[in-house]
Amino acid sequence: MPRLKVPVNSSPVSASAESNDVVLPRENFPAPDRLLEKTITTNSSPSPNADADRNAAAARQSIQDRLTSQLARYFHYPWIARLRGWQGEVQLAFHVAPDGELQHIHVARGSGYAVLDDSAVNSLKRLGNLVEARIWLEGHGLDMQIPVKYKLIEN
Secondary structure, three states: OOOEEEOEEOOOEOEOOOOOOEOOOOOOOOOHHHOOOOEEOOOOOOOOOHHHHHHHHHHHHHHHHHHHHHHHHHOOOOHHHHHHOOOEEEEEEEEEOOOOEEEEEEEEEOOOOHHHHHHHHHHHHHHOEOOOHHHHHOOOOEEEEEEEEEOOOOO
């Protein structure tokens, strides 16, 4: 079965230097499941089957919502990186298997700091499996990319 290529155009995940928590804009405090909003778009050509396209779009959105909310639980800004003032963005690529398992997690574009790159990969690996994806993917796999941003915030 063909895989869907899904690049992500979104605001990256962020963490503060003071804690391992995800940084939220001061003016907005969204519900925990909306902490890391991302928009996933597809580069695939139009399909003659409109129902299949709608189902694929719904699956992408469902997986994206679940992934971003769960990734916030495991996001870690390494102490050594905070101490040395290292910041950067890591672009992670991975495959969501038809059973929901996150596979082939790797750095598509590094931050310039191995410790940040490794932390981003390990955070996503800790998720392991998106059980609900079994229903949403309907037997298809899904290739995705997400940005993870490490930025120090001054008080």
